[in-house]
Amino acid sequence: MPEHLGLYPHWYVPAIGSAWVMGIIGTIHVLASHTSVGASWLFALLETKAVRENKPELMEYIKKYGMFLLVFSYIIGSITGPGIWYSVTVASPRGISGLIHNFVWVWATEWVFFFVEVIGVYALVYLLGKIDPRTHLKLTWSFAVASWATMILIVPILSFMMWPGNERWYETGSTFDAAFNLNYFAHLGVRTAFMFAIAGAVGGILAATMKNREVRIEITRFLSKMGLAGLFLGVVMWLWYLQTLPENARIVMETQMAPKYGPFLAAVLLGTLLYFLWTAWKPLQLRQGVAVAMTVVIALFGLWPEERSRESLRKPYVAGQYIYSNQLFARDVPGKGVTSDLPMIEAKGVLQTHMFVPADLRTVTPENKVRAGEFLTKTLCTNCHSIEPDAKLRALPARFGFSDDPVMVKAYLDGALYHGTVPYMPRLPLPEAEREAMAAYIASLSKGAAPMLAAHDALQQGAH
Known part of the structure; x- marks a missing residue:
């Protein structure tokens, strides 16, 4: 058993918690990146049609969309990409370390293709009309394949974050055992479907501005078909995806995600379906403002809940079902030389083994109990929860009904969390003194929170 916990100083962002910084940046990045990949295939298919049917007028749209893509995807995407790396490094250092140790060469290969993709989109836009059409078509298909x-x-990396899908990886530590797991192909299908749908929606913003009536009709209907194909493929892939989830994710899906987001996502899906059917039927009625609104609806009411749900489904883990969201190693992984932290914190606690605990908090006393509890709570809980009673994202006091009774709070810490009986919460087998300190601090957060409790109860009653 190691002598110390290999944890870094904790980073906490008030009101939303640390992990949600990465989540918000990541959602923006997904919108930009998936639009880019979808648009690359749109360009390849549409340009193939233009060359085969000798319709050079379609190329004007490709150039216009390409210029838009350079700003929307390759500036926003290039900013948010490093933003994910910076935020995840401070919010989840062990999580990103685990992924790097498994997938460093996969990431390196992806960056090579991304380099080709960036060069490809610039060449596609600026060489249009300057080289012969068939050579340009080859360039466009190269851009699509690289994207x-x-x-x-x-x-594979995102799927591994859900789970390895097999026990073999824990023994071998092999990249291939981690990458091409049970969840991989279904997950790839879901994201491929979304890239078609979002590229079709964003493409409508520019199709509505085309002055040539026949070109506008043809492109709008082409986008509609692409969007409808994406929706159909997405439903099929999502049903498959659900069958590839681990047991803890199924429980979260059935008890929390489906009741909360199910009707919402179904409404967005239906609205998007009706939108693409309408644009296929009445392409000239599409206006730029409507296309912008549809893109916003998909992003805010479709993509955000979907990404938030996917992040929630893998709880209590952040990667591989061996790293908890709070950065503790939850099990031994012989293939990576990883040893579970749980026996050590059960025997010695966090305050005695964490390298960055202030000296006066190493031992819990009546005088420092609340401060020690604050350190423990921020270290062990705030990667998923915010601690302010009025916070909008997973407020920790709300999970305890805004109770200011340390005895009630400690009962939960002594029972469910100590023994790990809640599938989507990490097991925290802390010593008695540390559980008392956490209970004292969590209870102190709810003192004077009566108005929030009343609002919380009203909201719960309204939901039922």
Whole structure:
């Protein structure tokens, strides 16, 4: 058993918690990146049609969309990409370390394809009309293949974050055992479907501005078909995806995500379906403002809940079902030389083994109990929860009914969390003194929170 916990100083962002910084940045990045990959295939298919049917007028739209893509995807995407790396490094250092140790060469390969993709989109836009059409078509298809390759190589990492899908990886530590797991192909299908749908929606923003009536009709209907294909593929892939989830994710889906987001996402899906059917039927009625509104609806009411749900489904883990969201190692992984932290914190506690605990908090006393509890709570809980009673994202006091009674709070810490009986919460087998300190601090957060309790109860009653 190691002598110390290998944890870094904790980073906490008030009101939303640390992990949600990465989540918000990541959602923006997904919108930009998936639009880019979807648009690359739109360009390839549409340009193939233009060359085969000798319709050079379609190329004007490709150039216009390409210029839009350079700003929307390759500036916003290039900013949010490093933003994910910076935020995840401070919010989840062990999580990103675990992914790097498994997938460093996969990431390196993905960056090669991304380099080709960036060069490809610039060449596609600025060489249009300057080289012969068939050579340009080859360039466009190269851009499309490189774009999709980046998705093919990133999805194994995202799927592994849900779970390895087999026990073999824990013994071998092999990248291939981790990458091409049970969840991989279904996950890739879901993201591929979304890239078609979002590229079709964003493409409508520019199709509505085309002055040539016949071109506008043809492109709008082409986008509608692409969007409808994406929706159909997405439903099929999502049903498959649900069958590839681990047991803890199924429980979260059935008890929390489906009741909360199910009707909402179904409404967005139906609205998007009706939108693409309408634009296919009446392409000239599409206006730029409507296309912008549809893109916003998909992003805010479709993508955000979907990404938030996916992040929630893997709880209590952040990667591989061996790293808890609070950065503790939850099990031994011989293939990576990883040893579970749980026996050590059960025997010695966090305050005695964490390298960055202030000296006066190493031992819990009546005088420092609340401060020690604050350190423990921020270290062990705030990667998922915010601690302010009025916070909008997973407020920790709300989970205890805004109770200011330390005895009630400690009963939960002594029972469910100590023994790990809640599938979506990490097991925290802390010593008695540390559980008392956490209970004292969590209870102190709810003192004077009566108005919030009343609002919380009203909201719960309204939901039922």
